[in-house]
Amino acid sequence: MNPKVVAIVGAGPAGLFAAKTLAEKDVRVALFNRDIRPGGLAEYGIYPEKHVLKNGLRRQFTSFLEHKNIAYFGNIEVGEGKDLSLPQLENMGFQGILVTAGAQKIKELKVEGESLPRVYHAWEIVSKYNNLPPYSQIEFPIGEKVVIVGVGNVMADVARYLIQKGGVKEITAVARRGPAEIKFHETEFAHIAQNLDLSDFEAEMERVTPLMLKLGQDPNETWAFIEKACENCEEKTGDTNFRLRFLKSPVRFWGDEHRGLQGVECIENSLVEENHVMKTIPTALHTIFDADTAILAVGSSVDDGIGLPVSKDQFTISPYPDYPQDGISYELMDPDSGANISGVFVAGWSRLASYGLVGISGKDGSRGAQALFEFIQDGDGEKPDWELLQSQIRNLKKEIVDKKMIGQLYKAEAEIAAKNGLAEYKFPTNQEMLTAIGLV
Numbered sequence: 001m002n003p004k005v006v007a008i009v010g011a012g013p014a015g016l017f018a019a020k021t022l023a024e025k026d027v028r029v030a031l032f033n034r035d036i037r038p039g040g041l042a043e044y045g046i047y048p049e050k051h052v053l054k055n056g057l058r059r060q061f062t063s064f065l066e067h068k069n070i071a072y073f074g075n076i077e078v079g080e081g082k083d084l085s086l087p088q089l090e091n092m093g094f095q096g097i098l099v100t101a102g103a104q105k106i107k108e109l110k111v112e113g114e115s116l117p118r119v120y121h122a123w124e125i126v127s128k129y130n131n132l133p134p135y136s137q138i139e140f141p142i143g144e145k146v147v148i149v150g151v152g153n154v155m156a157d158v159a160r161y162l163i164q165k166g167g168v169k170e171i172t173a174v175a176r177r178g179p180a181e182i183k184f185h186e187t188e189f190a191h192i193a194q195n196l197d198l199s200d201f202e203a204e205m206e207r208v209t210p211l212m213l214k215l216g217q218d219p220n221e222t223w224a225f226i227e228k229a230c231e232n233c234e235e236k237t238g239d240t241n242f243r244l245r246f247l248k249s250p251v252r253f254w255g256d257e258h259r260g261l262q263g264v265e266c267i268e269n270s271l272v273e274e275n276h277v278m279k280t281i282p283t284a285l286h287t288i289f290d291a292d293t294a295i296l297a298v299g300s301s302v303d304d305g306i307g308l309p310v311s312k313d314q315f316t317i318s319p320y321p322d323y324p325q326d327g328i329s330y331e332l333m334d335p336d337s338g339a340n341i342s343g344v345f346v347a348g349w350s351r352l353a354s355y356g357l358v359g360i361s362g363k364d365g366s367r368g369a370q371a372l373f374e375f376i377q378d379g380d381g382e383k384p385d386w387e388l389l390q391s392q393i394r395n396l397k398k399e400i401v402d403k404k405m406i407g408q409l410y411k412a413e414a415e416i417a418a419k420n421g422l423a424e425y426k427f428p429t430n431q432e433m434l435t436a437i438g439l440v
């Protein structure tokens with residue numbers, strides 16, 4: 001009897017954990033990945049200097065891929081008009097599909113001036129410093145006065161990069177809400193805490209303290225958090241002045257095509273608590289920050305080009321799943337008919353955009369895989385021939401990277417790193433990667 005056969009789209013942490021879960025249940029898994037190398041944001045998002053974490057994850061993912069039930073197809077993008085579409089996968093005979101393609105599309109603020117020169121999305125900067133093709137080949141000029149919109153861990157990573165890179169005099173991170181709602185972790189902030197302008201921070205805390213007290217929040221907790229990060233901070237690497245501004249939302253990026261960005265206009269917010277959620281209320285006050293560069297670190301969106309319904313930066317998750325896992329839905333709803341889309345599941349950042357670290361995404365991938373597994377157990381359709389399916393895919397007119405080649409790629413990169421005394425080396429273009437593994 002042929003075993004069941006499924007497709008997973010995206011080999012980030014969610015897709016890799018999902019593939020492992022299904023392979024161990026004797027399901028054959030075709031794992032498609034747009035990038036040549038597996039790992040998703042574990043390779044191309046996590047800060048480059050976190051070598052221990054990145055190497056550990058790389059080793060773990062390599063061991064997952066070794067499972068005989070997993071076939072890896074790197075350098076294959078799935079979507080409408082791409083290398084393969086979801087309907088094509090269904091027609092090939094896959095009995096179910098799990099989409100774990102992350103949330104890899106730029107999320108726009110939809111604010112005037114957002115397309116001016118030197119207004120970037122954090123995604124572009126992070127991809128650049130992590131050597132993700134094609135961003136690795138694009139120049140993103142950075143000026144001296146940078147405004148970062150958002151106060152999560154990605155903001156902390158981008159600020160860390162700008163401080164280390166040098167040449168930036170001032171970074172102002174702008175938060176929609178107040179000090180009690182900051183999203184970055186102390187460990188991430190510790191990398192930039194040495195550059196925090198403490199007297200400026202004190203003045204900003206003084207300004208927002210009356211509202212915090214009115215909301216029942218304790219400003220001392222913010223101080224304790226910042227002091228702890230400062231205690232554990234690194235040695236100062238540059239003289240960039242880092243500032244935090246609270247209760248502000250950008251409403252306009254000032255400048256012109258010729259001179260690029262000149263300033264960021266923000267509206268002042270107040271806050272009110274509704275159903276345990278802190279909601280912003282815009283006031284009539286405006287502030288303009290003098291800035292020549294703005295970086296939007298406000299999360300990202302799922303890709304509507306994959307061919308699944310999207311609403312407000314997320315796939316339309318069904319509120320009535322047929323195969324819920326721990327009360328969570330991994331299924332999609334057709335917004336026109338209101339019916340569940342049969343046979344297609346989502347997990348990881350594709351289920352909840354920009355939510356959670358690798359551990360959370362991996363666990364979500366495993367749960368999504370379990371939902372898909374329950375679905376295929378219910379089906380009694382024809383099971384395709386696994387070998388035939390694989391050769392059909394290999395016949396695509398594209399350089400397809402398999403798991404053996406990934407081993408060769410890592411080896412080639414490790415040799416270059418050793419030769420040049422580097423902690424890590426990553427080829428910055430697809431062409432170089434394909435050449436190193438002998439595909440071109």
Ligand SMILES: Cc1cc2nc3c(=O)[nH]c(=O)nc-3n(C[C@H](O)[C@H](O)[C@H](O)COP(=O)(O)OP(=O)(O)OC[C@H]3O[C@@H](n4cnc5c(N)ncnc54)[C@H](O)[C@@H]3O)c2cc1C
Pocket residue numbers: 009010011012013014015032033034035038039040041042045046047050076077078079100101102103104126154157303306347348349350355356357358359361
């Ligand atoms: C800047 C940044 C820093 C981070 N730092 C940390 C950290 O220090 N520690 C930590 O634990 N977590 C960190 N995270 C979070 C972590 O990276 C995520 O939790 C995790 O990578 C999400 O996993 P995922 O598999 O859902 O998506 P992703 O990691 O985004 O993987 C998606 C995969 O799908 C592929 N793909 C996309 N579209 C297609 C398509 N159409 N067809 C085929 N394949 C496709 C991509 O090539 C990619 O391999 C960070 C995230 C960011 C953005």
